[in-house]
Amino acid sequence: TGTNVPGIQVCELLPQLARMADRYALVRSLHHETNDHGIAGTVGLTGRAAVAGRVMPSMGAVAARMLGRPTALGAFCAVGRPLHQGHRPIQGEGGGILGGPYDPFRIEYDPVTGVQIHDLKPPEEITSSRLDRRRLFLQTVEKAREHLSQLREIQAHQATYDHAFSLVTSGAAKAVFELEREPDALRDRYGRHRFGQSCLLARRLVEGGVPFVQVNWSSHVESEEDYGDGGWDMHYRNFEVLQDRHLWMLDQSLSALLEDLAQRGMLNDTLVVAMGEFGRSPKINDKWGRDHWNQCYSALLAGGGIRGGQAVGSSDSRGELPAARPVTPADICATVFHTLGIERTSLLELEIAPDGHLIEDLV
Numbered sequence: 001t002g003t004n005v006p007g008i009q010v011c012e013l014l015p016q017l018a019r020m021a022d023r024y025a026l027v028r029s030l031h032h033e034t035n036d037h038g039i040a041g042t043v044g045l046t047g048r049a050a051v052a053g054r055v056m057p058s059m060g061a062v063a064a065r066m067l068g069r070p071t072a073l074g075a076f077c078a079v080g081r082p083l084h085q086g087h088r089p090i091q092g093e094g095g096g097i098l099g100g101p102y103d104p105f106r107i108e109y110d111p112v113t114g115v116q117i118h119d120l121k122p123p124e125e126i127t128s129s130r131l132d133r134r135r136l137f138l139q140t141v142e143k144a145r146e147h148l149s150q151l152r153e154i155q156a157h158q159a160t161y162d163h164a165f166s167l168v169t170s171g172a173a174k175a176v177f178e179l180e181r182e183p184d185a186l187r188d189r190y191g192r193h194r195f196g197q198s199c200l201l202a203r204r205l206v207e208g209g210v211p212f213v214q215v216n217w218s219s220h221v222e223s224e225e226d227y228g229d230g231g232w233d234m235h236y237r238n239f240e241v242l243q244d245r246h247l248w249m250l251d252q253s254l255s256a257l258l259e260d261l262a263q264r265g266m267l268n269d270t271l272v273v274a275m276g277e278f279g280r281s282p283k284i285n286d287k288w289g290r291d292h293w294n295q296c297y298s299a300l301l302a303g304g305g306i307r308g309g310q311a312v313g314s315s316d317s318r319g320e321l322p323a324a325r326p327v328t329p330a331d332i333c334a335t336v337f338h339t340l341g342i343e344r345t346s347l348l349e350l351e352i353a354p355d356g357h358l359i360e361d362l363v
Helices: 037-046 061-067 128-143 152-169 170-177 182-190 192-209 238-264 329-339 346-350
Strands: 023-028 074-081 103-108 112-118 211-214 272-274 278-285 290-295 297-302 309-310 322-324
Touching: 023 322, 023 329, 037 329, 061 074, 061 211, 061 329, 061 346, 074 192, 103 192, 170 192, 182 192, 192 211, 192 238, 238 272, 278 297, 297 329, 322 329, 329 346
Parallel strands: 023 309, 074 103, 074 211
Antiparallel strands: 023 297, 103 112, 272 297, 278 290
């Protein structure tokens, strides 16, 4: 269907996004070398595949390392369960070679039980003064083990403890997770499903000072999973799932996020990226589904200095291969870092710079 930008079309099942195409840019020529969910997921999250067990840090971890932790909420939060392919975690969501201190602080939203943060609230019998004494005792114990402080495991443990302590004791931090503070009409606008409320929570986290928030659509690639809203791996029932569930939910929640950020004056300073590990095959298989397709797929970027109302790159007439301006996930990473004000030279010094380059058409 047509959009409010002449020459740009999107699926007819995305009517709300179609009406605000001037606010985002589409990259239509993304590609990389693998069609395996796990490897492709790592490439999408970090800009490159793991080599000999060496996993690069995710974009969020890089932001946490370079931008620091400005609030009790930390510098990198992930909303949703860790990504999996089958029973295997997909590498690349955390600190990688930077270590555990740069893993995301994970939050989950459940439509029945609400926001879930494990061990955030201390037992009622633990007063703030008693909590302070416990922390002082732990600090004393840690000082006796300073010779171990260089061990990555110890550092990760200490960083996690410090972060949890700040959350337990900061009323302002805990308030960010209270979605019931939002008007019912706004919560309805985002959608009362997992992805919708996760996007609303992401906005509250950014508003609370978190520099980087990652929202996972689901914890698993499969479209028929029991937990979450189901993944996008639709080798069968593709059209049924997209029409009945995925696309209207994506349209509702992503458009609500962009609209909400714009109305609050936050969109110009907040980069929004919507992308997956690869696309789906142009050819329909014998199960009325679409298979993995890493040769050419799309991503959406909005806000944060991105010039909206344009499509960067294009595919050939069959949608199989890039026809103009090929873009890689590493290029997306480089562009994200640029919008965050992270200099490539500083990433090179840490040996974590992606191989890609800034997509100049976007900025």
